[in-house]
Amino acid sequence: MNGGGHNDDAEAVRTELRRILASRDFEASDRNRQFLAYVVEETLGGRGERIKAYNIATSVFGRAADFDPQVDSIVRIEAGRLRRALERYYLTAGQADGVRITIPRGGYVPAFAHHSGATPQEGPAPVTRGGTSRRNGCAILVCPFEEDGDRSAFPNLSRGLTRQVIVGLTRFTDLFVFGSDTVFSRDVAREDAVGSCGPLDVDLLLTGGTTVSADRFRLEVLLSDARTGRYIWGETFDRMLDPREILRVRDEVANSVVRSLAQPYGVIFSERAREVEGKPPESLSSYDSVIRFYQYWRTYDRALIHAVREGLEQAIRRDPDYAEAFACLSQVYVNLLRFGHEPPTSAMDLLKRARDLALRAVELAPHCSRGHHALALAYWFAGDVAAGLAELRTGLALNPNDTEIMSDLGVRHAARMEWDEALPLLRDSYARNPAQPGNYRIGLALYHYMHGRYADALAEMRRMTVEHAVPAFVVVASAAAQLGLAAEASAAVQAILRIDPAYGDHALADLRSRNVHPEIIAAMVEGLRLAGLPGQDTSMPAEGRAAPRAAE
Structure with missing residues (x-):
């Protein structure tokens, strides 16, 4: 398709021009709209050779006859803005337009092309690479x-x-x-x-x-x-x-x-996740398995974890040097333990497997923040708080743009009631990456709860995306009970019981295993008692209960 072509082509281009100029998604000044109309009509009229900086400046921008493009760069500057306005228009409202108008770099003569009108949901073409x-x-x-x-x-x-x-x-x-x-x-x-x-x-x-x-x-x-x-x-x-x-x-x-x-939940991840969605496990590549892991990590959906684990196990067998697959698989094994997918008797084996996988990830890619993140969680849930915090700090130093490590470090400090360290990390992580899942808001909720701001704590928890993890419902039940919101507290209790029917009998042990500060443990268990969670740990007021031992 070209500017001097058939009448039908010329009319299609003029229709597209009118559509662009009428669109609120075409973010161009009135002057650049005139610029576009001018160069399109000149090209369609067979006068493309006249589209020079001097003619544009005098015909569109009102410059005098002595205009010198070597001195005044207005045309070059506005052409750059017009190109980007066109690109943005075709990114938004013009995605399905059958004709596209562009202004190739290096000149001001527009180009016209037929377009298939592919929509964003179609995704990029599959890629096959060797190596x-x-x-x-x-x-x-x-x-x-x-x-x-x-x-x-x-x-x-x-x-x-x-x-x-x-x-x-x-x-x-x-x-x-x-x-x-x-x-x-x-x-x-x-x-x-x-x-x-x-x-x-x-x-x-x-x-x-x-x-x-x-x-x-x-x-x-x-x-x-x-x-x-x-x-x-x-x-x-x-x-x-x-x-x-x-x-x-x-x-x-x-x-x-x-x-x-x-980021794992940024633009590139989202684009790739659409392509992976719905694929059968046997057709997933190693990279697809990592993407599916992050889809699981957003919600901790209990129905997904075993399939995610199997996909990553296949990935590390298929690609034994793929560091990120090792890191993700390590985090899966930690979750099998901390969310009760496997019996407590398997704890030592799960933690050893998680630690070995994370160490392998760090060995393969020592400067990758995600291997250190995985190793931090393996240490933390093995009870080595200092080593866990140190690995998180190392990961953040390696990649200050990794807001997931930043927020996880904030949650760990919050669990220890180290508010001066926790709050800046958590707040900054969400300011930097609003697309980040709400999972880490539990750190902010604990801060509000422990300062008696139960409504603020509940507001933070309502912004979370987790529906399959007991700790989230523990905070919701406790905050709602403190506010007298019986229905919401009861719903959270029922959610806990669906996941772990005996949670009230071992709530203390569970919170201690997460290295939560003794004062937070006492406050949460008392909140669960008020919310009506049955069990021996929640059957008596705090003053009648043995004090929890200090976390190591």
Whole structure:
């Protein structure tokens, strides 16, 4: 399809132009809407050779006849904004449009193409790779971010921002990141990665552009499927700018991009999870098994854990160097113990298996935060609190963008009533990653509960996504009972009994096994008594019960 083609093609392009200009999802200024209309009509009229910076500036932007594009860069700047506005439109309202209008880089003449109208639910084309190291994970190419505006004050800002994004992404070891050397030294352009993806064999493409003014810094970033060109995600990051803090702002924006993309519950995970959903276990790859683990980890669904374990066991047999599969499987074995899926008599065997798997993950990838996270949980539930906290701190130091480790460290400090350490970690983790599951809000709920703010504690618990773990219902039942909410307290008690009918007989032992502070244990057991949970541990008021022993 081209601008000088048949009448039907020209009319289809004009219809698409009218659709874009009428859409509230086309986020362009009036001037750039005129810019788009001008270049489209010039091209359809067979006058594409006249589409130059000078003619655009004088016909659209009202510049005088002495306009010099070497001095005034308005057309180049606005063309970059118009390209990104079009990309964002096709990412949102225009996904199913049958014709697409683009303005290829390097000029201002638009291109027109028929489009199949693929929807986001279809997912990217399946990828087959040779070699274990590339079979498990997702490959992403980070292209140099474009620069709009005067670059003289901060000449290397976009280049530095691109590198910081690359550095942040490489800390998530299930991603294969191409960027610094690939892009800057070998000059691989965006167009070289689309379609067949060339020798890089990338799955995803990250592009963007920066704009710097006197007091603001703005990054517009887009993620697309490198094989189909389908846009998956787009976002604008806008920050106030103090020239004295330009590096801090640059790094903050880069880390925000990384967290949005690479977290287990971020954009890349969500895209892959849609593809894995519904697959039979025998068709799952090792990477698929890890994705399914994170789907389970969001809710701790008891019906999923054994299938997840089997998938990961197959993964480590199939790919014995896949560190993340070892880390995930270690966490499954910890959950088999802490959520009562296996009898207590199996505790030592489960913990040993969890520890050995986590140690293998760390051995395979010593700089991967997730192996240290798994090892931390194995130590914690074996009763070694100090080693568990140390491993969590190590993991967080290796990857400060891993908000799941940040929040889990906060929960562990909360269980020990170390509020000064717990609260900043928990609050910052949710501020940085709102997509994170609510599982870790139990740490904030304990803080409110132990300070007598039962309504705040219950509000935090209502934001959780866990429906299959006793500790969550323990806090809900206790807080509701303290507030006199009999129906909600009773519902939480019934949920506990469905999971563990004898929980009231060993509530003390369960909470001690989780290394919970004795004061929290006493408060929770008293709350369960008020809520009406039957059992020998909850049958008498706190003053008549033997004091719990101090946790080690």
